[in-house]
Amino acid sequence: MTLTLDAKIPSGPLTDKWNNHRFELKLVNPNNKRKFKIIVVGSGLAGASAAASLAELGYEVEVFTFHDSPRRAHSIAAQGGINAAKNYQNDGDSVFRLFYDTVKGGDFRSREANVYRLAELSGDIIDQATAQGVPFAREYGGLLANRSFGGAQVSRTFYARGQTGQQLLLGAYQSLANQIREGSVTLYNKMEMLELVVEDGRTVGIICRDLISGEISAHAAHAVVLATGGYGNVYYLSTNAMNSNATAIWRAHRKGAAFANPCYTQIHPTCIPASDEFQSKLTLMSESLRNDGRIWVPKAYDDNRPPGEIPEAERDYYLERKYPAFGNLVPRDVASRNAKLVVDEGRGVGPLKNGVYLDFADAITRDGRDTIEAKYGNLFDMYQRITAEDPYDLPMRIYPATHYTMGGLWVDYDLMSTIPGLFVLGEANFSDHGANRLGASALMQGLADGYFVIPYTIGGYLSTFLGQPPLPTEHEAFENARRAVEERTRTFLSTKGTRSVDYYHKELGKLVWDNIGMARNRTGLEKAIAEIPALREEFHSNVRVLGSGDSLNSSLEKAGRVADFFELAELMARDALHREESCGGHFREEHQTAEGEARRDDENFSYVAAWEWKGPDTPQELVKEPLTFEHVELTQRSYK
Amino acid sequence: MHITLKVWRQTGPDATGRFETYEAPDISPEMSFLEMLDLVNERLIEAGREPIEFDSDCREGICGTCGLMINGQAHGPQRATATCQLHMREFSDGEHITVEPWRAAAFPIVKDLVVNRAALDRIVEAGGFITARVGSAPDANLIPVPKESADAAMDAAACIGCGACVAACPNSAAQLFTAAKVQHLNLLPQGQAQRWSRTQEMVETMELFFGSCTNYGECHEACPKEISLDFIAMMNRDYVKAMLTNRQRDGQKKVG
Structure with missing residues (x-):
């Protein structure tokens, strides 16, 4: 049976959809809320904010995180800021403009209704975070400060030095701690979800492994909320944390949740280039640096002079040259692709010729070192610590790295996946960013989903189950799922092969980066589709996981995650191959304009590609959700 | 090498x-x-x-x-x-x-090299938050926050909760962590309503798990975010005030 996708977009004018829908959603009365149990997996911005808000409403909430503390989720590493259409700067911002910028920035591959709701809620997030004590940057008069960010011509980004994600996450974590203290949230830390349990077509719970004791346990609930982040670590090297993974969403996909737009991945333009083959992760330098830094490479090929000895006339400020209107502030996909172009041409800088310069000399001359230090001091320190070079004297070297994944589990307007009772929030879903996410929009989406969307929409689902307790965990649905997890663990431990999990993860990462990275073509994608299964076979027959399953064993944890990355990588390649157009982060070399810009094909590809699991030996089946645009005119994105 | x-x-x-x-x-x-x-x-x-x-x-x-x-x-x-x-x-x-x-x-x-730092979470759960129900927040610019207060709160809030301060302390005290958490909120206008209950409950929860501070200052030396010892002084002052204020407030509670 083929899935049919109903996005359940409310009727009515764009500006009234969310309001009308909130009124139409069924409510659960306060006394009944405590009879409903909700499992939240993940404690980042989306998960922690959802759990705290749902507990405040009176639901019985259980939070599962594989971290030792909810505060360590990778949202904490977001640096630059969070967008909101407050128009505090009087520079012409509005809800409609934020909506418009986000749809355009996403290269017209997102849902208008979802994006409009996100823009509408953006201001409330700032209010909520401020009330919680998030120390946003302030002007001398005590009011909130803003800065501009890539892809926008207004200053709508709120920030807390270069640690905005940290501060917003701590705000959500503190609200969660408040609810834990009240007894309305039960926290399970160091617990990794390894299976979703589905019975009679709807979500009934999860199976987890206690990472310290190895115990495998079943947990039942009326609804499950996944807020487990993105899958950027499929590339091995990315700006994601070491433990970020796709297992929760992939396990749900295998149980029937459609996976949407897996090929939409974002390569962030400003990361520190790799220094050697042992590099374990890449570090991002906030995009806000592009406000004052100027990006350039030498005009000449193989120019080995130090940057200071290259005269102005022999430098190519290629973004300013090609995009005079936006200059260094073009969106991420455009900035990344152009960096790749100049490095591939042989004009890269640094010992491995794998970067471009981000130069602050002009900004320091113009504003003074103190001003630059106040704005970016912590980022400059971080750069110096990693590279042992002083960015006040030498230009930074940067290169794009995988940073964010726009694809994820398909959800409807209520954020419910194709499995009833399974809701997906934040980066784990596909909903709001289309084919490319604008800077400072991830924090906005995670918190909008958690604080302001799920508290309403989950009630509409739960109200139909009044009086029904969760399925007992002795039920055979739980038993079967638990046995499957135990079996998987045993298999990894008994394979006793010759190579480590990391070896296979690196090999997979290279394959994915080379063929499903910043620029894709048919030959490369077909190569990936041919080679990934072979490597996966080898992984399963030859991986070496030492130790036992009944204590802390990080190789065992990684083995499960890498196994899922293998399957996901293959789907990414197939999605990228089928999408015969270029849009946002998905750049097909066959589809570009004469100037080398992305060329969309709105006639044939203006849809969400959702893939339905058909079993381990059958390829997923493509199901399309058409996208219609009534309020934004489809144009070729131009930042010139 | x-x-x-x-x-x-x-x-x-x-x-x-x-x-x-x-x-x-x-x-x-x-x-x-x-x-x-x-x-x-x-x-x-x-x-x-x-x-x-x-x-x-x-x-x-x-x-x-x-x-x-x-x-x-x-x-x-x-x-x-x-x-x-x-x-x-x-x-x-x-x-x-x-x-x-x-x-x-x-x-x-x-x-091996992995430890359980859950005690730090217990301190935050004791009062390291501002209770602000989702949906009830006023416009963010309604309450101006002096830049100096916001900056000082941010200096404290930069704590990453790694526990190095405890590990470095000869007494295994968690004063620097707790002070950072307490003062981040106590320094802001939004944090005033719960200031005294927060301070007392967080300090007393800390003392259930950790050793006592004797001002060695090793915590600051080890801190990857260079959280200032000043916050410990501020917390100590707030704790004394909290004891008095909370006792007064208890006395004012109506019984029955």
Whole structure:
């Protein structure tokens, strides 16, 4: 049976959809809320904010995180800021403009209704975070400060030095701690979800492994909320944390949740280039640096002079040259692709010729070192610590790295996946960013989903189950799922092969980066589709996981995650191959304009590609959700 | 570079631990300390020996997951640096490096170099929040916050909760962590309503788990975010005020 996708977009004018829908959603009365149990997996911005808000409403909430503390989720590493259409700067911002910028920035591959709701809620997030004590940057008069960010011509980004994600996450974590203290949230830390349990077509719970004791346990609930982040670590090297993974969403996909737009991945333009083959992760330098830094490479090929000895006339400020209107502030996909172009041409800088310069000399001359230090001091320190070079004297070297994944589990307007009772929030879903996410929009989406969307929409689902307790965990649905997890663990431990999990993860990462990275073509994608299964076979027959399953064993944890990355990588390649157009982060070399810009094909590809699991030996089946645009005119994105 | 490592190995919370020595040849100075350990682990796995368990996640000094005692120093020799940001260029060829887990009674060892820091979460749950129901917040610009207060609160809020302050303290006290959490909120206008209850409950919860502060200042030296000792002084002052205020408030409560 083929899935049919109903996005359940409310009727009515764009500006009234969310309001009308909130009124139409069924409510659960306060006394009944405590009879409903909700499992939240993940404690980042989306998960922690959802759990705290749902507990405040009176639901019985259980939070599962594989971290030792909810505060360590990778949202904490977001640096630059969070967008909101407050128009505090009087520079012409509005809800409609934020909506418009986000749809355009996403290269017209997102849902208008979802994006409009996100823009509408953006201001409330700032209010909520401020009330919680998030120390946003302030002007001398005590009011909130803003800065501009890539892809926008207004200053709508709120920030807390270069640690905005940290501060917003701590705000959500503190609200969660408040609810834990009240007894309305039960926290399970160091617990990794390894299976979703589905019975009679709807979500009934999860199976987890206690990472310290190895115990495998079943947990039942009326609804499950996944807020487990993105899958950027499929590339091995990315700006994601070491433990970020796709297992929760992939396990749900295998149980029937459609996976949407897996090929939409974002390569962030400003990361520190790799220094050697042992590099374990890449570090991002906030995009806000592009406000004052100027990006350039030498005009000449193989120019080995130090940057200071290259005269102005022999430098190519290629973004300013090609995009005079936006200059260094073009969106991420455009900035990344152009960096790749100049490095591939042989004009890269640094010992491995794998970067471009981000130069602050002009900004320091113009504003003074103190001003630059106040704005970016912590980022400059971080750069110096990693590279042992002083960015006040030498230009930074940067290169794009995988940073964010726009694809994820398909959800409807209520954020419910194709499995009833399974809701997906934040980066784990596909909903709001289309084919490319604008800077400072991830924090906005995670918190909008958690604080302001799920508290309403989950009630509409739960109200139909009044009086029904969760399925007992002795039920055979739980038993079967638990046995499957135990079996998987045993298999990894008994394979006793010759190579480590990391070896296979690196090999997979290279394959994915080379063929499903910043620029894709048919030959490369077909190569990936041919080679990934072979490597996966080898992984399963030859991986070496030492130790036992009944204590802390990080190789065992990684083995499960890498196994899922293998399957996901293959789907990414197939999605990228089928999408015969270029849009946002998905750049097909066959589809570009004469100037080398992305060329969309709105006639044939203006849809969400959702893939339905058909079993381990059958390829997923493509199901399309058409996208219609009534309020934004489809144009070729131009930042010139 | 050739490094000789002496690493604490312990199979579980109740097991007896011991130091093991590992030779680590061909180490690049560009590697981070944790990448060096990754490589040592790869070689251990190749040799059929169980890898060393250690915690790490973001590897950019913000999540607070990693934390090792390196030659007796929390997070190693470089100032203002978490273990994951420490690079091998800070060490010299042929050096012997001792690697231990955080040492504190409140942080029981889970395995090898991994400890359980849940006690820090208990302190936050005791009062490290501003109760603000979602939906009830006024416009963010309604209450101006003096820039100096916002900046000072941010200085405190920069704490990453790694626990280095506790590990570095001869008393295993958690004053710097707790002060950072308390003062982040106490310094802001939004945090005033719960200021006195927060201070008392967080300080007293801290004392259930951790040792007492005797002003060594080792915590500040070890802190990867250089959280200032001033916050401890501010917390102590707030605690004294809290005791008086809370007693007065208790007296004013109507009974029956």
